[in-house]
Amino acid sequence: MSVNYPLVHATASAPLTPRLTFAQEVASFVRTKPLGAGGLLIILAMLFVALLAHTLAPYDPYLADYGVQFARPSGEHWFGTDEFGRDVLSRIMYGARIALFVGFTASFSGCSLGALLGVLSAYCGGTVDLLLERMMDILLAFPQLILALAVASILGPAVPNVVIAVTIPIIPRAARVVRATALSVKENQYVEAIRALGGAHPRVILQHILPNVMAPYIIMLTAQLGTAILAEAALSYLGLGAAEPTPSWGLMLSGSAPSYAEKAPWIGLFPGIAISLAVFGFSLFGDSLRDTLDPKLRGR
Amino acid sequence: MRTYLAKRLLLILPTLLGVAAVVFVIMRVIPGDVTLLILGGDQTGRIDPQQLAAMRHQLGLDQPIAVQFGTWLWGVLRFDFGTSLWTGQPVLQEVLLRLPLSLEVAILATVVSVVLAVPLGMLAAVRQDSWVDYVIRVVSIGGLAIPSFWVGILVILFLVIYFGWGPPLEFTPPWVDPWANFQQLVWPVLTVGYRYAAVTTRMTRSTVLEVLREDYIRTAWAKGLRERVVVIRHAMKNAMLPVITLVGTEFAFLIGGLVVTESVFTLNGVGRFVVDAVAHRDYPVVQALVFLIAFCFVIVNLLIDLTYAWFDPRIRYH
Numbered sequence: 001m002s003v004n005y006p007l008v009h010a011t012a013s014a015p016l017t018p019r020l021t022f023a024q025e026v027a028s029f030v031r032t033k034p035l036g037a038g039g040l041l042i043i044l045a046m047l048f049v050a051l052l053a054h055t056l057a058p059y060d061p062y063l064a065d066y067g068v069q070f071a072r073p074s075g076e077h078w079f080g081t082d083e084f085g086r087d088v089l090s091r092i093m094y095g096a097r098i099a100l101f102v103g104f105t106a107s108f109s110g111c112s113l114g115a116l117l118g119v120l121s122a123y124c125g126g127t128v129d130l131l132l133e134r135m136m137d138i139l140l141a142f143p144q145l146i147l148a149l150a151v152a153s154i155l156g157p158a159v160p161n162v163v164i165a166v167t168i169p170i171i172p173r174a175a176r177v178v179r180a181t182a183l184s185v186k187e188n189q190y191v192e193a194i195r196a197l198g199g200a201h202p203r204v205i206l207q208h209i210l211p212n213v214m215a216p217y218i219i220m221l222t223a224q225l226g227t228a229i230l231a232e233a234a235l236s237y238l239g240l241g242a243a244e245p246t247p248s249w250g251l252m253l254s255g256s257a258p259s260y261a262e263k264a265p266w267i268g269l270f271p272g273i274a275i276s277l278a279v280f281g282f283s284l285f286g287d288s289l290r291d292t293l294d295p296k297l298r299g300r
Numbered sequence: 301m302r303t304y305l306a307k308r309l310l311l312i313l314p315t316l317l318g319v320a321a322v323v324f325v326i327m328r329v330i331p332g333d334v335t336l337l338i339l340g341g342d343q344t345g346r347i348d349p350q351q352l353a354a355m356r357h358q359l360g361l362d363q364p365i366a367v368q369f370g371t372w373l374w375g376v377l378r379f380d381f382g383t384s385l386w387t388g389q390p391v392l393q394e395v396l397l398r399l400p401l402s403l404e405v406a407i408l409a410t411v412v413s414v415v416l417a418v419p420l421g422m423l424a425a426v427r428q429d430s431w432v433d434y435v436i437r438v439v440s441i442g443g444l445a446i447p448s449f450w451v452g453i454l455v456i457l458f459l460v461i462y463f464g465w466g467p468p469l470e471f472t473p474p475w476v477d478p479w480a481n482f483q484q485l486v487w488p489v490l491t492v493g494y495r496y497a498a499v500t501t502r503m504t505r506s507t508v509l510e511v512l513r514e515d516y517i518r519t520a521w522a523k524g525l526r527e528r529v530v531v532i533r534h535a536m537k538n539a540m541l542p543v544i545t546l547v548g549t550e551f552a553f554l555i556g557g558l559v560v561t562e563s564v565f566t567l568n569g570v571g572r573f574v575v576d577a578v579a580h581r582d583y584p585v586v587q588a589l590v591f592l593i594a595f596c597f598v599i600v601n602l603l604i605d606l607t608y609a610w611f612d613p614r615i616r617y618h
Contacts, residue, residue, distance in 0.1 A: 272450035279445035
């Protein structure tokens with residue numbers, strides 16, 4: 001058996017097109033997908049602000065200053081201040097951390113769990129597939145809000161808990177997509193060959209099936225990033241996510257924003273723009289990435 | 301076809317049972333007790349334990365959870381969803397009071413989204429990587445990115461400031477006063493419709509793009525058919541399957557999922573009812589609503605699969 005293994009691992013490659021350097025690839029991405037490049041720019045800017053929030057932010061996001069309540073946007077407070085006199089710009093900058101944290105953790109864990117279940121479901125087939133599929137059906141049919149309400153009442157409204165509520169609905173969606181791809185990957189002759197050579201199931205799944213479902217996984221991951229950020233905002237808006245005084249964008253829109261909207265529209269305006277811009281960036285980038293990664297959509 | 305239908309209908313049962321069981325357990329695991337809320341006291345310790353026990357016994361909450369679940373299921377089979385612990389009214393009556401509004405918003409928003417999305421998505425696909433495509437994509441991704449509650453707040457502000465409009469206090473059904481009904485629902489419907497138009501446009505664009513690369517489309521071009529015929533007669537029919545799936549699932553979601561929109565526009569719909577019921581720990585109402593939402597979801601999914609066969613004669617169910 002071991003005699004044949006080197007053959008299995010041997011990779012034959014015939015370079016059809018000259019290999020591009022990373023810089024060239026980025027340049028060609030920007031040229032062919034200007035919208036995607038724009039999205040990437042927004043994401044990078046958001047990452048930059050989130051990482052350096054403590055140096056970039058002009059004020060402490062938690063510091064209430066009752067001397068400057070409802071200050072209009074000015075040179076001192078670019079985005080104005082809220083009803084506690086907290087600087088809106090600083091809160092938005094720190095809010096980027098929460099949005100990115102929830103977005104990345106929820107999307108990554110949801111898609112990874114979903115992908116694993118999807119591959120298992122496709123590979124095992126039979127009863128395992130039927131049971132897993134029914135479980136995914138239940139998760140899909142279960143209203144996300146009830147889940148979020150339950151999580152918030154059991155664990156309390158807080159950022160790490162909202163991740164759970166945002167992650168769970170992502171799992172069945174990722175599982176569906178990955179399962180469909182894994183079903184067709186499974187039928188490939190190289191999988192049959194590995195099995196014939198005595199490759200154990202975990203080995204086949206981890207080394208041969210998982211790498212081949214990476215494209216839908218990555219597409220799902222980027223697509224769910226924006227959705228997760230939006231879900232966190234909506235849950236925090238409903239009081240089921242982050243709790244005061246956490247500078248979460250959704251929370252900033254909830255309590256004070258509508259009630260003071262006529263008096264101080266900037267309190268609600270800027271967090272809304274921040275949410276929209278973030279989700280916009282991730283969706284633009286995700287779309288272009290899908291166009292690039294999905295062989296069915298490549299070229300014309 | 302008949303066996304397929306029977307099989308699918310049978311598979312619905314475990315899903316619904318699963319959902320019902322999960323919500324049953326969740327509602328009883330979360331802290332807070334409806335009896336405490338009804339009796340008024342909370343952590344003050346002033347409630348008479350005997351009164352509490354009597355109340356729990358009266359509501360049947362002192363029985364083992366499995367027994368409670370069995371009782372509830374037996375009721376559901378007879379279309380008896382129990383009485384609301386909070387208002388004392390039959391749950392079915394309370395739900396039917398709010399369902400027309402939610403259904404109307406869901407139907408109208410779905411219509412708005414499909415009417416906008418399908419032509420725009422096809423146009424974007426046919427003119428891929430042109431400025432038309434870019435504009436449609438930016439507008440549709442905008443619809444995805446802008447939180448609907450934020451749009452709602454902006455719309456209401458705009459209406460209040462410029463037209464002195466106030467959110468209505470009571471829902472007017474279309475058969476009572478169509479004009480008043482229209483005025484009440486036009487903004488929520490447009491807000492929600494734009495968002496779902498965005499989702500559907502993206503789906504239409506990507507499936508049309510895929511179909512346009514198929515061999516039979518190349519044949520159609522090679523035959524010298526006009527673009528309109530190739531795109532509408534040949535490409536559209538095949539591209540619509542995933543779009544139908546999406547529209548159907550979104551519709552099922554819209555019936556119970558518009559909590560945020562309903563609270564922004566102060567509409568008394570199913571979504572807000574769920575949240576209030578969870579807040580009051582009104583077990584029968586939450587169970588009935590989750591069951592209803594899940595039921596809509598699985599039925600819509602079944603209908604989607606059946607339309608597949610109608611749209612694509614190659615698909616035959618066994």
